[in-house]
Amino acid sequence: MLNPRRLAILRAVLAAGSINGAARNLSYSPATISQHMTALAKETGLILFEKQGRGIGPTEAARHLADEAQSLLADFGRLDRVVADLRGGQAQHLAIACFASAAERWIPEVVRAVRRHQPNLTVEISLNEPVDGRGRRRPDLDIRTEPANGADVRLDGYRRHELTVEELVAVLPGTHPLAGARELALRDLATEPWVDHDIYDSPIGQIVLSACRSAGFTPRHAARLDDHRAALRLVAAGIGVTVLPRLAVAELPDGLVARPIVRPAILRRIVVHARQDQRRGDLIARAVTRLHESAAASSASPIR
Structure with a gap:
């Protein structure tokens, strides 16, 4: 079996660019680093x-091994945290996976509510969009986007709760010729340059793309990235227009307007999958209740 510590040292050597650099960063001697690399090569x-000029450099095999080891080492790190919690007898954590706008708009009140109930609780929040990450705890609450007209998705070991169905809106500069309209047909944006906030094609991006195709066009992207706030800044700079959920445009930068989209309206369903855990059922239920309240408040807020 491969030694995880040696894999971590290999990644450190590649990151530092040399054995001596890794030795300084890890507070080891260069000889110790070399011994670990020799042992890893044997394993x-x-x-x-291999030799490169007067020194040595990593082979393509070393780089590939280091890349593949990243997720494994993250999982070992997660396991170390679990062991530390169990050893200390204080495994008081609530893990929440969600997308960025939910983390920004809803999660602060959820954290406040559960910590009021359990003051020593640590709430760990990680993003599950645009791409699932690794190395985190198994989420107790998993907040996800689904197509509003799609089939219900259920996760083993979790109870599914629908939070809200919300519309997506067009965001454009206040000086744009379309900014004066009360609402926009999606087709109105067909010839515009778009700023895409979902370069990794997560569920929200798939919903937008499907709606555009149903309207007879594919967006022409001027820029693509994976952060809705940065996308708004690009729109404010005049790079293009974007389409975002209402939750993501609760606070628009100055100079931008949001307009409802019709023909077709673009909708998403937001659900939370709550882990079925009898030991912490009350805590998880409190969090779900607060999420329902926050979702209802967001749905009632007017579009700016």
Whole structure:
């Protein structure tokens, strides 16, 4: 079996650019680093370093091994935290996975509510969009986007709660010729340059793209990124227009307007999957209740 510590040292060597650099960063001697790399080469049967000029450099095999080890080492880190919690007898955590706008708009009140009930609680919040990450705790609450007209998705070991169905809106500069309209047909944006906030094609991006195709066009992107706030800044700079959920435009930068989209309206359903855990059922239920309240308040807020 491969030694995880040696894999971590390999990644440190590649990050530092040399064995001496990794030794300084890890507070080891260069000889110790070399010994670990020699042992790892024997374990794997791979040539990890070869002569380059007056020194040595990593082989392509070493780089590939280091890349593949990243998720494994993250999982070991998660396991270390679990062991530390169990050893200390204080595994008081609530893990929430959600998308960025929910983390910004809803989660602060959820954290306030559950910590009022359990003051020593640590709430861990991680993003599950645009892409699922690794190395985190298994979420107790998993907040996700679904197509409003799609089939219900259910996760084993979780109870599904629908929070809200919300519309997506067009965001454009206040000086744009379309800004004066009360609402926009999606087709009105067909010839505009778009700023895409979902470069990784997560569920919200798939919903937008499907709606555009149903309207007879594919967006022409001027820029693509994975952060809705940065996307809004690009729109404010005049780069293009964007389409975002209402939750993501609760606070628009100055100079931008949001307009409802019709023909077709673009809708998403937001659900939370709550882990079925009898030991912490009351805590999880409190969090779900607060999420329902926050979702209802967001739905009642007017579009700016």
